[in-house]
Amino acid sequence: MSRPELEQLFADQIEARDEVRWDAATGRVLARRLRRLGALVLSDTQLTQPDPELLAHALLDALRTAGIARLPWSESAVELRQRLAFLQHHFPNDWPDVSDEALAAELDEWLEPHLVGLKSLNEVSRLDWNELLLQRLPGGWTQRQELDRLAPSHLAVPSGSRVALDYTDPTAPVLAVKLQEVFGLLDTPFVAAGRVPLTLHLLSPGGRPAQVTRDLRSFWQTGYFEVRKDLRGRYPKHPWPDDPLTAIPTKLTKKRFEAGQ
Incomplete structure (x- = not known):
């Protein structure tokens, strides 16, 4: 029996269904329209305009x-997510769990x-993850x-530099800055409206931590002179x-x- 004869004889039993699935090999969503008679596939054609919601x-x-x-988190989205996790840790009733x-x-x-309207992971990667x-x-x-006030992404230090803060550990955000850039800063900066002191990684001119402290005042009084003698x-x-x-x-x-004076 030929296909046209099959289709004519069993027209009321033929099922047409759109199949939209992820194909890991190509990294894309594949969309096809299948016409079946039971387990028999009568036709399999690619959909050029599949339902965006199915995609x-x-x-x-x-x-x-x-x-x-x-x-596909962007670097800035990872950092934003860490800031939000920091705030959720310290203000669990006010900030969403991320x-x-x-x-x-x-x-x-x-x-x-x-x-909706996207077909591949490459297109997904171009979403504005920060905004999401x-x-x-x-x-x-x-x-x-409030996010920028309580968990700023950067902090201005006495040298005039704006230094990025690291919120990887929500219990101990880090300010890594060259020691000479914080001359004159007496006390450890805080975030979260004064609740959480920054962990200061005071760097040598070579960029390595010369001292790690949450008590800058104490460092100036004692630790600085040991670091100075060493470096x-x-x-x-x-x-x-x-x-x-x-x-x-x-x-x-x-x-x-x-020379700049």
């Missing part, structure tokens, strides 16, 4: 299977609507401003004043600093 659902399934950690578990449980809400995270803030624009000979081109609290903060060598 989004297939992409979401692939991303859910890969796991939250495998999403852990892997929480994001995975709510993928349908915060991610799937933005997948910020849209989870219940307080809208006001809370976005002054190795970095003679950089300033090592007797009184770091009255010295001018700088990121320059002594020669370049004096």
Whole structure:
């Protein structure tokens, strides 16, 4: 019996169904229209304009299977997520949970609507991941401003530099800065409205931690002079004043600093 005869004889039993699925080999969503008579496939054609919602659902399934950690987070989105995790740790009633578990449980809400119209992971990677995270803030624009106040991405230090803060550990955010750039800064800076002191990684001119402390005042009183004795000979081109609290903060060598005066 020929196919046309089959289709004519069993027309009321033929099922047409669109199949949209993720194909790991190509990294894309494949969309096809299948016409079946029971287990027999009568035709299998590629869909040029599949249902965007079916595409989004297939992409979401692939991303859910890969796991939250495998999403194509940008570097800035990773840093933003760490800042949000820091605030959720210290203010659990006011800030959303951005852990892997929480994001995975709510993928349908915060991610799937933005997948409509996309067909590949390459397109997914171009989403504004920062904005997707910020849209989870219940307080809208006001809370976005609170984010910058309570967990700033950067901190201005006495030398004039804006130094990025590291919130990888929500219990101990880090300010890594060259020691000479914080001359004159007496006390340890705080974040979270004065609740959490920064862990200072005071770096040598070579960029290695010369001291790690949460008590800057104590460091100036005692630890600085040990560091100075150890590093002054190795970095003679950089300033090592007797009184770091009255010295001018700088990121320059002594020669370049004096030339700019």
